[in-house]
Amino acid sequence: MKNGILVLWVLGMVLSCQSDQKKNSATSPANAVKAETKVNLSDAQPEDLIGKMVEIPSGEFEMGANSDQADPDEYPKHTVRVDGFLMDVTEVTNKEFAEFVEQTGYITTAEQDIDWEEMKTQLPPNTPRPDPELLRAGSLVFRPTDGPVPLNNPGYWWEWTTGANWRQPLGPGSDLEGKEYHPVTHISWEDAKAYAQWAGKRLPTEAEWEWAAMGGMSNSVYPWGNELDRDDEIHANYWQGGFPFNNEEKDGFYLTAPVGTFQPNGYGLYDMSGNVWEWCEDLYHYEYYQEHDPSEIVYNPRGPQTSFDPDEPLIPKRVLRGGSFLCNDSYCSGYRVSRRMKGDMKSSYNHTGFRCVRDLPR
Numbered sequence: 554m555k556n557g558i559l560v561l562w563v564l565g566m567v568l569s570c571q572s573d574q575k576k577n578s579a580t581s582p583a584n585a586v587k588a589e590t591k592v593n594l595s596d597a598q599p600e601d602l603i604g605k606m607v608e609i610p611s612g613e614f615e616m617g618a619n620s621d622q623a624d625p626d627e628y629p630k631h632t633v634r635v636d637g638f639l640m641d642v643t644e645v646t647n648k649e650f651a652e653f654v655e656q657t658g659y660i661t662t663a664e665q666d667i668d669w670e671e672m673k674t675q676l677p678p679n680t681p682r683p684d685p686e687l688l689r690a691g692s693l694v695f696r697p698t699d700g701p702v703p704l705n706n707p708g709y710w711w712e713w714t715t716g717a718n719w720r721q722p723l724g725p726g727s728d729l730e731g732k733e734y735h736p737v738t739h740i741s742w743e744d745a746k747a748y749a750q751w752a753g754k755r756l757p758t759e760a761e762w763e764w765a766a767m768g769g770m771s772n773s774v775y776p777w778g779n780e781l782d783r784d785d786e787i788h789a790n791y792w793q794g795g796f797p798f799n800n801e802e803k804d805g806f807y808l809t810a811p812v813g814t815f816q817p818n819g820y821g822l823y824d825m826s827g828n829v830w831e832w833c834e835d836l837y838h839y840e841y842y843q844e845h846d847p848s849e850i851v852y853n854p855r856g857p858q859t860s861f862d863p864d865e866p867l868i869p870k871r872v873l874r875g876g877s878f879l880c881n882d883s884y885c886s887g888y889r890v891s892r893r894m895k896g897d898m899k900s901s902y903n904h905t906g907f908r909c910v911r912d913l914p915r
């Protein structure tokens with residue numbers, strides 16, 4: 554067993570979806586298209602999009618499972634009404650996050666050594682203290698496997714990597730050259746909150762995120778409609794091929810893509826499916842939807858009062874949405890608008906980022 558897998562188990566940070574690596578160069582939209590595949594690219598330039606917000610109108614929708622791929626925590630569907638708000642049209646980029654760090658001196662979770670006294674409170678009693686080397690600052694990095702592996706154990710493809718953080722997404726020796734307009738990664742929920750506060754914004758609620766992702770459609774499975782890859786048409790940056798060993802890169806990207814590479818949804822929001830997972834404000838509880846009476850409208854839900862994930866009962870978690878460059882139908886289908894993911898508030902991965910929202914002026 555590799556150290557990284559051991560650490561993954563010890564940390565109990567099992568965030569079930571995918572990520573990337575290998576392709577270090579920033580692939581431009583122009584050369585991202587492979588001849589045999591139609592990729593729905595946008596004409597937008599990332600530098601014209603970052604920092605922009607679009608108004609998401611108020612509205613009512615059926616929140617939750619909208620395909621037979623849905624997990625139990627997406628049930629039951631229930632009627633939700635959200636007020637209008639403003640939302641970033643892109644995921645927060647490395648360029649924007651660098652400005653935040655430059656102005657504030659902020660140090661991300663992944664750049665801090667792990668506090669064993671705090672961590673052990675989230676682990677089963679009598680869990681032995683890991684080797685001090687394994688408590689040094691780092692983050693989880695996707696490593697492809699040599700062939701098919703059981704998909705019920707993310708430890709096969711996540712590796713604890715000392716020195717991995719937003720500046721060095723693949724660990725020491727990697728950098729952000731050519732990636733200033735890629736989404737920032739290795740961001741914990743706490744990091745995302747700090748950035749949002751600095752920017753005078755906030756994180757979206759889970760309901761706001763799902764409502765916005767549909768782009769004005771009703772009960773759509775994806776931000777572009779109900780069919781994935783119709784006629785080999787690629788709408789987002791995810792994983793084509795056998796996960797986690799054979800990424801065919803039909804969309805042109807092994808890892809992250811520059812924001813704005815693919816077509817936006819009906820509200821003008823880019824990458825609501827794929828690229829990186831996006832933190833939401835809400836705590837995660839696997840039975841949260843069951844609290845709602847399906848015959849009544851829920852107004853502006855803000856999540857449960859307490860978190861509970863039966864997979865890791867001792868770890869309070871927050872919600873993530875939208876999937877990443879690692880998502881695949883065989884695994885998490887995270888690019889579905891109703892797909893829910895959860896993560897420890899201090900955990901970070903190289904497929905996890907965020908975008909912000911803001912209340913409309915009164």
Ligand SMILES: [Ca+2]
Pocket residue numbers: 790791792793802803804805806807808878
């Ligand atoms: Ca891809």
Ligand SMILES: [Ca+2]
Pocket residue numbers: 644824825826827828829830831875876
């Ligand atoms: Ca995304």
